[in-house]
Amino acid sequence: MQTEPPTPTSTPTSLPSPSLGAGFRFSTYGPSYNPGPDYWVSVGEQMSAKFSESVPEAIWIVGNFTGKGTYLNFPVETNDPNVTHAYVDMNEKILNLFDEHDFKVWLQVEPGNADMLGLIHLVMNHYSRHPCVIGFGVDVEWYKSDGSPEGTPVTDEDAAAWVDAVRSHNPNYLLFLKHWDHNWMPPTVRDGIVFVDDSQQFTSFDHLVTEFAKWGQHFAPAPVAFQYGYPDDRIWWGKLQDPPGEIGQAILENVPNTTALFWVDFTVLDVFPPQP
Numbered sequence: 643m644q645t646e647p648p649t650p651t652s653t654p655t656s657l658p659s660p661s662l663g664a665g666f667r668f669s670t671y672g673p674s675y676n677p678g679p680d681y682w683v684s685v686g687e688q689m690s691a692k693f694s695e696s697v698p699e700a701i702w703i704v705g706n707f708t709g710k711g712t713y714l715n716f717p718v719e720t721n722d723p724n725v726t727h728a729y730v731d732m733n734e735k736i737l738n739l740f741d742e743h744d745f746k747v748w749l750q751v752e753p754g755n756a757d758m759l760g761l762i763h764l765v766m767n768h769y770s771r772h773p774c775v776i777g778f779g780v781d782v783e784w785y786k787s788d789g790s791p792e793g794t795p796v797t798d799e800d801a802a803a804w805v806d807a808v809r810s811h812n813p814n815y816l817l818f819l820k821h822w823d824h825n826w827m828p829p830t831v832r833d834g835i836v837f838v839d840d841s842q843q844f845t846s847f848d849h850l851v852t853e854f855a856k857w858g859q860h861f862a863p864a865p866v867a868f869q870y871g872y873p874d875d876r877i878w879w880g881k882l883q884d885p886p887g888e889i890g891q892a893i894l895e896n897v898p899n900t901t902a903l904f905w906v907d908f909t910v911l912d913v914f915p916p917q918p
Contacts, residue, residue, distance in 0.1 A: 663699025663746050663902035664690045664890065666914075667869055670706065670715065670732075672907030677916040679736040683743050685914045689905060692887035693894070698745045699776075699902050701838075701869075704733055704765060705751030707784040712756045718764050724756040725764070733769070740774040747772070748818055750779030755786055758800070759807050766811040777816035778808045779838070782826050793826060801828035805835060818867065824860045832864040836901060842872035847879070851892050858897035867902035868893055871909050885913060 665686040670676075686698030705712040711724025715732040718725070740747050749765050762778055769775055786794035796819060808815045819827055820838035827837055839857040844850040850870065858866045870889055871879065879885040890903040905913060 662693060662696040662894075662900070663867075664693045664696040665699040665701075665745070665902075665904060666910055667701040667703070667904045667906050669703040669907055673911050675911075677911070679739045681916050682736060683739055683745075684917075685905075685910060686740075686745055687743070688914055689886055689903070692884070693890060693903070696903075698743065699747070699904070700740070700745060701748045701750050701779060701904055702733065702736070703750045703752070703781075704769075705753065705756075705761070707752035707754050707787060709754070711754040712751055712761065712784075714751075714764065716768060718768065720760065720764060722757050722760055724754055725761065737769060737772045737774060741772055745774045746776045747774040748777055748779040749775060750781060750818075750820075752781045752784035753786075754784060758785075758804060762804060762807040763811075766808065766815075770811045770815075775815075777818060777836075778804075779818040779820060780804070781840075782819055782821040783840075793821065795826045796828050798828045798831040801831040801835060802833075805831075805833065809834065820869075824857060827861075832861070836865045836867055837861045838867045838869065838902075838904075840869040840906075842870075843874045844878070847882070847889070847892070850875070850889065851896050854893055855896045858899050862899050864899065865901040866897065866899055867904065868897075868900065869904045869906050871905040871913065873908055876909065 666689060686700055690696045690698040705714045714727040717729055718727045749769055751761055753761055782796055783791040783793045805817050808817045816834055816836055818836040818838050820840055822841040839854060841853055854868055882888050886905045894900055
């Protein structure tokens with residue numbers, strides 16, 4: 643499989659000091675429609691404003707699980723049969739805008755059976771020149787998936803190799819690994835990784851806080867992050883006056899190693915309505 647090295651660049655871009663990030667997750671299939679780049683900047687800034695000293699942060703999905711592999715929504719050259727791609731770049735305009743507004747952005751893939759090292763280099767070679775980019779994300783639910791959102795557990799060996807590949811583009815870059823079950827995460831490797839919990843279908847607000855606290859404790863002192871706001875949980879979060887803010891604040895109070903909070907795009911248009 644193809645594992646291209648990073649494109650030669652000048653001195654690596656310096657990244658902002660570690661800080662709390664707050665924003666959203668974006669996919670092409672999450673919202674019922676895409677209101678456009680300005681909308682996503684607004685959502686990130688509105689979300690960040692809810693948490694003192696936080697900065698806007700986003701998970702921007704550039705590779706969707708398709709067939710047995712992934713579909714990248716930008717043009718690439720690859721020999722990997724498990725990677726297909728678009729013929730126009732669907733991300734450049736928004737990443738330029740995120741650069742201008744001092745966002746922190748993760749570029750995430752749903753890899754399927756695509757060669758992971760090659761996939762990392764394809765994405766980071768294409769977009770690492772953007773100052774907003776802080777790292778690469780893997781949704782483990784779709785890693786070597788049989789078509790169901792469960793995936794294959796990540797080994798320590800694989801996690802370390804992925805971190806090295808990401809850092810080859812910028813030594814300050816991080817890797818995030820996402821799942822709802824900590825048993826799918828590498829058993830011991832922690833350096834350079836943020837562990838993202840995307841659990842849903844909670845019975846109550848307290849249930850979410852309890853489960854997220856367990857996630858944080860399991861990986862402490864390593865950094866963790868959380869996706870929330872799923873439709874299946876609307877039965878209880880829909881009764882809150884400020885769901886993104888109230889849930890996020892409860893997470894911060896109970897999970898001290900939290901580094902980022904993301905409202906999911908499946909309900910973002912309802913909670914952050916686009917302006918006419």
